[in-house]
Amino acid sequence: MNSQSDQIKQDTGFINESLINVYDSIMRIEESEIRKSRFKDITAKEVHLVHTIGLHDRKTTSEVAHILKLSKGTLTANLNNLERKGYVMRIPNVEDHRIINLGLTSKGRLLYRAHDAFHKLLVQRFLKGFNDDDIHLIKQAMVNLEDFIDEVSAK
Amino acid sequence: MNSQSDQIKQDTGFINESLINVYDSIMRIEESEIRKSRFKDITAKEVHLVHTIGLHDRKTTSEVAHILKLSKGTLTANLNNLERKGYVMRIPNVEDHRIINLGLTSKGRLLYRAHDAFHKLLVQRFLKGFNDDDIHLIKQAMVNLEDFIDEVSAK
DNA sequence: TAATTTAGTTTGAATATCAAACTAAATTTC
DNA sequence: GAAATTTAGTTTGATATTCAAACTAAATTA
Numbered sequence: 001m002n003s004q005s006d007q008i009k010q011d012t013g014f015i016n017e018s019l020i021n022v023y024d025s026i027m028r029i030e031e032s033e034i035r036k037s038r039f040k041d042i043t044a045k046e047v048h049l050v051h052t053i054g055l056h057d058r059k060t061t062s063e064v065a066h067i068l069k070l071s072k073g074t075l076t077a078n079l080n081n082l083e084r085k086g087y088v089m090r091i092p093n094v095e096d097h098r099i100i101n102l103g104l105t106s107k108g109r110l111l112y113r114a115h116d117a118f119h120k121l122l123v124q125r126f127l128k129g130f131n132d133d134d135i136h137l138i139k140q141a142m143v144n145l146e147d148f149i150d151e152v153s154a155k
Numbered sequence: 156m157n158s159q160s161d162q163i164k165q166d167t168g169f170i171n172e173s174l175i176n177v178y179d180s181i182m183r184i185e186e187s188e189i190r191k192s193r194f195k196d197i198t199a200k201e202v203h204l205v206h207t208i209g210l211h212d213r214k215t216t217s218e219v220a221h222i223l224k225l226s227k228g229t230l231t232a233n234l235n236n237l238e239r240k241g242y243v244m245r246i247p248n249v250e251d252h253r254i255i256n257l258g259l260t261s262k263g264r265l266l267y268r269a270h271d272a273f274h275k276l277l278v279q280r281f282l283k284g285f286n287d288d289d290i291h292l293i294k295q296a297m298v299n300l301e302d303f304i305d306e307v308s309a310k
Numbered sequence: 311t312a313a314t315t316t317a318g319t320t321t322g323a324a325t326a327t328c329a330a331a332c333t334a335a336a337t338t339t340c
Numbered sequence: 341g342a343a344a345t346t347t348a349g350t351t352t353g354a355t356a357t358t359c360a361a362a363c364t365a366a367a368t369t370a
Contacts, residue, residue: 012294014298015278015281016278019281025304029307126299127170128299138170138292142169144281146173152188153180
């Protein structure tokens with residue numbers, strides 16, 4: 001018979017393994033789902049970039065590079081690819097001619113929404129069977145995790 | 156004043172964003188923490204490979220390639236690097252001479268444990284302030300997520 | 311107006327990845 | 341039990357990703 005504390009050890013052990021394993025899988029299925037749809041030329045990294053560019057923000061190239069922690073040169077290369085494939089637009093900034101703002105084409109917006117829908121489905125399943133209090137508690141655990149990440153990143 | 160359902164929308168929205176953002180950060184801080192220690196020549200991907208090889212299993216090259224979803228050629232290249240750096244051993248299988256089993260050197264085991272300790276700290280912080288029932292509930296959410304991943308991967 | 315800073319691109323080198331061809335060993339088939 | 345097939349892992353050649361540093365053009369500051 002398992003004691004209460006054995007149960008907890010088992011739970012935390014499972015959560016540990018899960019945190020390690022889950023993301024890789026999420027990236028993989030995101031990519032394979034998106035490629036089953038009409039977006040056959042898109043990788044997981046590219047979806048991530050499209051998500052970061054977003055629907056409405058018109059971020060600059062530097063802002064996006066900073067968010068994704070990519071060098072400026074790498075981002076330029078990635079943007080060239082997504083522009084060539086027709087998902088992303090470079091929008092010269094009229095006030096400051098050094099700046100390029102980024103936007104999604106209509107195809108890019110479709111991709112954004114398809115990815116977003118898949119993610120919402122994923123979260124729905126993640127939270128399946130939980131009531132509002134439970135969900136609030138799970139949210140708090142994610143806050144903890146982000147706090148820890150911020151702390152470690154800062155030091 | 157927010158209604159209850161607004162609160163839930165906010166929570167699930169946060170969880171959604173969090174799931175997207177958190178892993179990248181985890182990979183990044185894992186790498187930077189490991190490089191602050193005595194393991195300065197190691198990338199996040201390599202830690203992941205060392206974790207997969209594990210302390211006791213003596214997995215084959217093909218098993219590890221399958222787990223990490225890498226081609227055999229890619230894994231050979233990765234193993235060459237980790238062998239050169241002194242973390243991984245190739246152990247010829249005496250019963251079947253085609254097979255190479257994989258193991259960690261003592262340096263590799265040190266790296267494994269350092270990474271494991273960091274991960275345990277991370278989970279500890281993830282679960283900070285929760286009681287046993289809460290933890291069990293969070294574990295259940297992770298099970299949900301893995302189920303969803305398995306379902307989508309299978310179809 | 312000259313010097314400096316800033317935003318983004320280009321360049322060149324290093325690394326990672328894959329699929330396909332290959333080698334050697336084990337298993338199956340006849 | 342020899343020949344054909346399968347399996348495990350490596351090598352090869354091509355492609356893609358990434359970075360830092362040099363560069364260009366525009367804006368800001370001195």
